[in-house]
Amino acid sequence: MGHPSTLSFRGTVVHGDKRGRELGFPTANISIADHAALPIDGVYACWVTFPPATEQHGATISIGDNPTFDDVTDRRVEAFIHDFDGDLYDAEVEFTVHAWLRGMFRYESLVELIEKTAADVAASRIALALPPQLP
Ligand SMILES: Cc1cc2nc3c(=O)[nH]c(=O)nc-3n(C[C@H](O)[C@H](O)[C@H](O)COP(=O)(O)O)c2cc1C
Structure with a gap:
């Protein structure tokens, strides 16, 4: 069996540590039911839908x-949704991975992060304007 043509996973938006807001990137923390469906650690450009809505x-x-x-000792999924300013808590979300951007790093300062x-x-915005480049 070859590669799947798309890589998708679902989750639910939960409350995180709320650091993202202070960092200027409010992220939705996603609780994932099936961790086996996740790709390796890193940063990705994704398309997101909120089923049953189909808008991406x-x-x-x-x-x-x-x-x-x-x-932070657990493996987390955090999403910065572009141009979005709404309350997502408890929302169901589906991610389709579009491109791999980089691995996770430990930064020496918050400014660097x-x-x-x-x-x-x-x-990510550039990658999403281009055809998918699956990891
Ligand atoms: C695009 C993006 C890239 C990130 N890259 C890293 C990283 O390389 N290293 C890291 O420690 N955290 C990374 N983070 C996670 C942030 O540390 C995290 O979003 C922040 O601490 C807010 O977490 P909170 O919502 O639980 O408060 C990244 C988050 C985003 C949205």
């Missing part, structure tokens, strides 16, 4: 244990 939103997501923060995240979102 662009997003930049991070999968990993946020190594910049020693107090914020700068890198801004660059990720810019790269």
Whole structure:
């Protein structure tokens, strides 16, 4: 069996540590039912829908244990949904991975993490305007 043509997974929006807002990137923390469906840790450009709605939103997501923060020990999925400003708590979300951007890193300062995240979102918007590049 070859590669699946798409890589998708579902989850539910839960409350995170609320650091994202302070960092300037409010992220939706996603509780994933089936962790086996996740790709490897890293940062990805994704398309997101809120079933049963079918409208697609662009997003930049991070999968990993946020190594910049020693107090995070579990594997998390966090989504910065582009141009979106709504209350998503308890919403069901479906992600389709469009492109791999990079691995997870431990940054020495919050400024570095914020700068890198801004660059990720810019790269993600470009990737989403191009054909899919699956990992
Ligand atoms: C696009 C993007 C890239 C990220 N990259 C990293 C990373 O390389 N290293 C890291 O420790 N955390 C990374 N994060 C996770 C942030 O640490 C996390 O979103 C932030 O701490 C807010 O978490 P909270 O919503 O649980 O408060 C990334 C988050 C996003 C949205």
